[in-house]
Amino acid sequence: xxxxxxxxxxxxxxxxxxxxxxxxxxxxxxxxxxxxxxxxxxxxxxxxxxxxxxxxxxxxxxxxxxxxxxxxxxxxxxxxxxxxxxxxxxxxxxxxxxxxxxxxxxxxxxx
Amino acid sequence: xxxxxxxxxxxxxxxxxxxxxxxxxxxxxxxxxxxxxxxxxxxxxxxxxxxxxxxxxxxxxxxxxxxxxxxxxxxxxxxxxxxxxxxxxxxxxxxxxxxxxxxxxxxxxxx
Numbered sequence: 001x002x003x004x005x006x007x008x009x010x011x012x013x014x015x016x017x018x019x020x021x022x023x024x025x026x027x028x029x030x031x032x033x034x035x036x037x038x039x040x041x042x043x044x045x046x047x048x049x050x051x052x053x054x055x056x057x058x059x060x061x062x063x064x065x066x067x068x069x070x071x072x073x074x075x076x077x078x079x080x081x082x083x084x085x086x087x088x089x090x091x092x093x094x095x096x097x098x099x100x101x102x103x104x105x106x107x108x109x110x111x
Numbered sequence: 112x113x114x115x116x117x118x119x120x121x122x123x124x125x126x127x128x129x130x131x132x133x134x135x136x137x138x139x140x141x142x143x144x145x146x147x148x149x150x151x152x153x154x155x156x157x158x159x160x161x162x163x164x165x166x167x168x169x170x171x172x173x174x175x176x177x178x179x180x181x182x183x184x185x186x187x188x189x190x191x192x193x194x195x196x197x198x199x200x201x202x203x204x205x206x207x208x209x210x211x212x213x214x215x216x217x218x219x220x221x222x
Contacts, residue, residue: 096167097208
């Protein structure tokens with residue numbers, strides 16, 4: 001059974017601070033996706049990383065895929081209250097697009 | 112921009128009742144998925160479909176059935192609802208090797 005361990009599960013920080021969320025697995029994934037979910041809505045894709053060692057930036061968000069394609073991280077620089085939400089990582093098993101989701105990280109950024 | 116539409120949005124059932132959740136997508140996507148989301152557990156795949164007329168079991172299929180009679184619709188059925196099936200249910204669709212698009216969820220309570 002493939003598992004994706006996401007940490008931390010909860011994070012409460014002040015506006016302007018930096019943070020990193022981690023997703024780790026013993027399994028290799030064909031790609032890894034990061035989603036953000038607002039209350040009452042479905043997850044929305046932020047980024048997909050495909051190549052081992054790949055780094056992608058989305059404004060203040062930096063996503064990295066591990067060299068062995070087993071782990072990934074999301075780093076947010078100078079967090080804003082608008083970054084508040086649930087962040088989910090999901091590994092693509094490469095089998096008909098089935099995704100394995102991490103447990104999620106609930107981020108609260110206080111003004 | 113409808114995307115993925117789930118009905119109903121909320122439902123309360125009594126133990127033993129049956130119901131069907133409907134998912135409709137207007138993007139002509141080949142693949143469709145049903146997930147459940149529980150606190151601290153991320154999203155878990157219940158069933159999925161790689162094309163009209165085909166379905167397959169996911170990670171947590173017990174107690175659920177699905178049907179994909181039309182390409183745009185994916186139905187999730189609970190034959191005899193149990194309190195353990197209280198959850199938020201998400202439908203998603205995608206093209207092969209492309210990111211999944213999610214609906215806004217169905218909040219289901221089983222009393």
